[in-house]
Amino acid sequence: MDIVLASRxxxxxxxxxxxxxxHMSYIKVLSLDDINYQDEIEETGATFEENALIKAxxxxxxxxxxxxxxxxxxxxxxxxxxxxxxxxxxxENASDNDNNDKLLLELxxxxxxxxxxxxxxxxxxxxxxxKNAYFTVRGTCEGYIIDNPRGSxxxxxxxxxxxxxxxQTFAELTDEQKNLISHRGNAVQLFIQEFSKHIExxx
Numbered sequence: 791m792d793i794v795l796a797s798r799x800x801x802x803x804x805x806x807x808x809x810x811x812x813h814m815s816y817i818k819v820l821s822l823d824d825i826n827y828q829d830e831i832e833e834t835g836a837t838f839e840e841n842a843l844i845k846a847x848x849x850x851x852x853x854x855x856x857x858x859x860x861x862x863x864x865x866x867x868x869x870x871x872x873x874x875x876x877x878x879x880x881x882e883n884a885s886d887n888d889n890n891d892k893l894l895l896e897l898x899x900x901x902x903x904x905x906x907x908x909x910x911x912x913x914x915x916x917x918x919x920x921k922n923a924y925f926t927v928r929g930t931c932e933g934y935i936i937d938n939p940r941g942s943x944x945x946x947x948x949x950x951x952x953x954x955x956x957x958q959t960f961a962e963l964t965d966e967q968k969n970l971i972s973h974r975g976n977a978v979q980l981f982i983q984e985f986s987k988h989i990e991x992x993x
Contacts, residue, residue, distance in 0.1 A: 929973045
């Protein structure tokens, strides 16, 4: 069964495919490039779920089962910022370092214990040809933002996010450790449950 992950982020695609295929060996994960979808996707939603649905709807309009995730970092003392703007926090073409630098600047002189935060991942699935045949799930992972980046694994805010379970940053964890407790790993577990229910109904 082919499903299209509406993304061109190679690291995200690899992470998602690993998580999905571990429990759903019958699927083949395709990217937007695999189906020759060239247009840019405008993420105009106000929530992670809305943006994920916008992206997942595009492959569905072309006849594929479309899935997409929208994820980001919420910092409590910053009223949830950077939130849905996590990947472009310091500008549309911002690098990971640019975003991390801006975040640390905003948290300057705030002690780590007050920098409670969470990674959020919403995954949407849209089935083709069927009206209102879609669902969304959400996974989170709680932690803190530290002052100095640690680790070389992962991407985005991973080097600054100290997760409670391991007392290490996401960038210090192995892929296997991260997948067990991450926001994306938690969301995928919920996704698998919901996807299985919908497939049974649609048979």
